[in-house]
Amino acid sequence: MSRILVLLQNSENLRLLSAMLSRSHELVALNSPDTAFDLAIVDAPSLKAHAEFLAARKREEDPVLLPVLLVTTRQNIGLYVQPLSSIVDEVVLTPVEKLELSARLEMLLRARRLSLELRLRKDDLEAFIHAMTHDLRAPLRTVAGFADAMAEDQLSHLDAAGKHQLERIQAAVRDMWDLIESLVEFARIGRRAVKLRSVSLDEVVRMCLDQMRGQIESRKAEVRIVEALGRADADPALLKIAICNLVSNGIKYVEKDVTPHLEISARQSGKITCLLFHDNGIGLKPEDQQRIFTPFVRLHGVEDYPGVGLGLSATRKIVEIMGGQVGVNSTPGQGSTFWVQLQAGEKS
Numbered sequence: 058m059s060r061i062l063v064l065l066q067n068s069e070n071l072r073l074l075s076a077m078l079s080r081s082h083e084l085v086a087l088n089s090p091d092t093a094f095d096l097a098i099v100d101a102p103s104l105k106a107h108a109e110f111l112a113a114r115k116r117e118e119d120p121v122l123l124p125v126l127l128v129t130t131r132q133n134i135g136l137y138v139q140p141l142s143s144i145v146d147e148v149v150l151t152p153v154e155k156l157e158l159s160a161r162l163e164m165l166l167r168a169r170r171l172s173l174e175l176r177l178r179k180d181d182l183e184a185f186i187h188a189m190t191h192d193l194r195a196p197l198r199t200v201a202g203f204a205d206a207m208a209e210d211q212l213s214h215l216d217a218a219g220k221h222q223l224e225r226i227q228a229a230v231r232d233m234w235d236l237i238e239s240l241v242e243f244a245r246i247g248r249r250a251v252k253l254r255s256v257s258l259d260e261v262v263r264m265c266l267d268q269m270r271g272q273i274e275s276r277k278a279e280v281r282i283v284e285a286l287g288r289a290d291a292d293p294a295l296l297k298i299a300i301c302n303l304v305s306n307g308i309k310y311v312e313k314d315v316t317p318h319l320e321i322s323a324r325q326s327g328k329i330t331c332l333l334f335h336d337n338g339i340g341l342k343p344e345d346q347q348r349i350f351t352p353f354v355r356l357h358g359v360e361d362y363p364g365v366g367l368g369l370s371a372t373r374k375i376v377e378i379m380g381g382q383v384g385v386n387s388t389p390g391q392g393s394t395f396w397v398q399l400q401a402g403e404k405s
């Protein structure tokens with residue numbers, strides 16, 4: 058049962074509304090500054106009188122929505138509601154049909170419930186990340202420690218099969234460590250507020266290439282920025298992760314005896330900037346081009362190409378929370394072009 062705080066100065070409206078609500082909701086009175094409620098219904102004079110209290114309660118609950126519904130006449134909106142409009146989530150103009158009022162109330166209460174549910178999920182995710190970062194890493198560190206100690210002290214006592222088994226243990230520990238790191242990073246994306254601003258794509262791409270210099274050199278890859286890439290509205294730290302993933306894949310999924318060539322370019326059309334990553338790799342069948350953006354979908358074994366299958370799903374998550382889209386055009390054996398569409402950024 059939802060708790061509704063009704064703050065109406067018009068006593069007739071208060072009586073009618075209370076009679077209507079008390080059938081399916083709990084009505085609460087404003088006794089103290091920490092009175093708990095799920096929705097406040099106010100009229101214009103009460104909004105003015107309780108503005109500070111309502112604003113403080115909404116701030117306390119943020120990012121969970123604590124809805125405030127204003128029931129008012131058209132004249133009162135112009136009179137003194139405007140400066141307080143940031144507190145109000147929904148306005149109902151009187152006179153209003155009972156059916157309409159109750160539909161709007163239910164919608165606000167549903168939004169409140171969904172927002173509370175999201176907070177709970179977020180709390181679960183925090184607990185999961187905590188377990189991954191601490192509880193799972195600790196025993197793995199122990200296994201790694203003992204395996205390394207064995208490799209150092211006991212290696213001469215082991216026969217070829219024993220040495221091979223020890224190497225397998227060490228490799229499995231490394232894989233599991235990478236998997237935990239990738240999962241934690243994946244879960245972290247979007248946890249903090251995403252702040253979009255106009256960023257230079259050339260700068261972000263250059264930072265990625267600097268960070269990946271080791272990988273690029275060890276594969277003797279040629280990575281070329283074809284022309285000035287322009288600007289996009291993005292969160293630079295998140296965009297960098299997405300671009301690094303695409304560059305890393307562009308030089309990784311190439312036949313072993315072929316020098317990887319990756320071309321990075323951009324096209325602007327209207328308010329959209331499209332960043333393109335064109336590789337000379339193994340390419341993708343049409344039926345795989347969508348599903349590779351799903352977590353843990355890998356088309357090859359780790360023996361052929363190392364990885365855990367989270368890079369592209371992280372990229373998609375990042376691009377989508379920045380309001381963009383990501384996809385690929387590809388022909389097997391003839392390379393792929395991964396594209397990222399974002400809002401074009403203003404020139405600084």
Ligand code: ADP
Nearest residue numbers: 306307310340349355356364365366367368369
């Ligand atoms: P990972 O690289 O760790 O396997 P990703 O999510 O980045 O994970 O990629 C998922 C799968 O998509 C890869 O395993 C690979 O099969 C395929 N893939 C990704 N990028 C490319 C590419 N540039 N060319 C061909 N296949 C690719």
